[in-house]
Amino acid sequence: MKDGTLKLYQAYFCKVRLCPMCNWRRSLKIAFQNKQVIEVANQREKLKWIFLTLTVQNCKGSELKQTMDNMMKAWNNFSRYAVFKKAVKGYFRTMEVTRNHDFNSKSYGTYHPHFHVLLAVPTNYFGKNYVTQKEWAELWGKAMKLDYTPIVHVAKVKPKAELAEVTVYDEEIKEQMALEKAIFETSKYAVKDSDVIRGDKVTGRNIETVVDLDKALAYKRLISYGGLLKEIHKELNLDDAEDGDLIHVSENEDEMANGAVDVMAYWHIGLNDYVIRVKDTEDTGE
16 A cells, blocks of 8 residues: 555455454454444434343254254244334344363353344333343243243443543544444454364364364354344445455455454453453464
């Protein structure tokens, strides 16, 4: 570039679901597209945003593909419930899969497939249309036909405490910054390479993990849009972020890369809230 920055000109991507480079490019593209869609949605309607995580119990590698298939089918039912349709104007949903690497855990070696969902809701959602965490869990359990109550996390997208105390930004800017962090979180693609490769050369767990995930992820569409966000995605004529062009991912690639890769949110069990984690250059992802 004329300003001295580098921009990817040409590359040949394998598009394998577990490829770290392809996943990185997918995440950038998904984040850029989501940012475009959400900006248009906010211009078109007055909206609030909810970050919803839907889980099921961990499963074995041999059960992972069927569990993910069941979750996909359950989502179709879940998003058609009258409560959902009344409360939600649109959504972006992505599936993520992690593996338990804690030797001291009873569920060591099992997989944790779950949905991250960014919901666009009307401004009166927190009044007559409000859905409690318990109600979300009951709806998801019903859709999945579970004999237990699943763990479901739901939180309004809003500035974290440390950002809320900064007076230099007005409330609108704070909310926009919080929304962008939520966009980056939901735009992470299904599996991080740091979750697949853990330096386990003795037991062969890495090979086992790759085989399990390769079978489970094959031919699956792991992201989807619905309602208002689906309409806008189509209107903007955006291409397929999962299997499309991974070279020209955005006009502001550096900005999206810094946001999508360096700023991540994760659910902190102890704090019972989402925590924003900023990676430094020496972060190994462990």
